[in-house]
Amino acid sequence: EVQVVESGGGLVKPGGSLRLSCAASGFTFSDSGLTWVRQAPGKGLEWVSSISSSSSYIYYADSVKGRFTISRDNGKNSVYLQMNSLRAEDTAVYYCARSPTVVKTDTRYLDYWGQGTLVTVSS
């Protein structure tokens, strides 16, 4: 059974930092691409960042570039999102999702998702 579990969300002040974690099982983690997608309250889905299986390819949305860093530890079947200089507009549920690959275009779809972790940026 596939499991994707995010953690690390919470309340943080503007300008603060937070590190999200995502632990996965039930598929070959080291062969998979991993992606963070967020959803602001009552809004649609926004792609945030993706990382390839070997961490060779990393992509960011312009809205988070220079502030967020994605990384992974294949030995721990985990992916992380380090979020710095947080703003009110970063408030959202953050989902971790898997894709078969990130490098090959036609397999970048997101087939397994976690339940999300809520990040609230407020003073």
Added chain:
Amino acid sequence: EIVMTQSPATLSVSPGERATLSCRASQSVSSNLAWYQQKPGQAPRLLIYGASARATGIPARFSGSGSGTDFSLTISSLQSEDFAVYYCQQYNNWPQTFGQGTKVEIK
């Protein structure tokens, strides 16, 4: 950035009826288009990838079509569990982008 535009924003359908949702890309995304279903308080679920391939475990009443810039998702006979918000996503180019969603509600 490729802009994905979904229509309509809300679709009111009676159970058992057919629903057709549209998604248009601002430039060609080939067939690198996915559809997701999201119910309140839940994570999105992959329905369709490659514009027309059903994901594992997805019922045959869901079908996708299109290529290039125009795509559609059809639910042949709506069941009670199908009332939800549906998003299209292009993964042909970076950044990946989602449509704004179509809410399918009970008429």
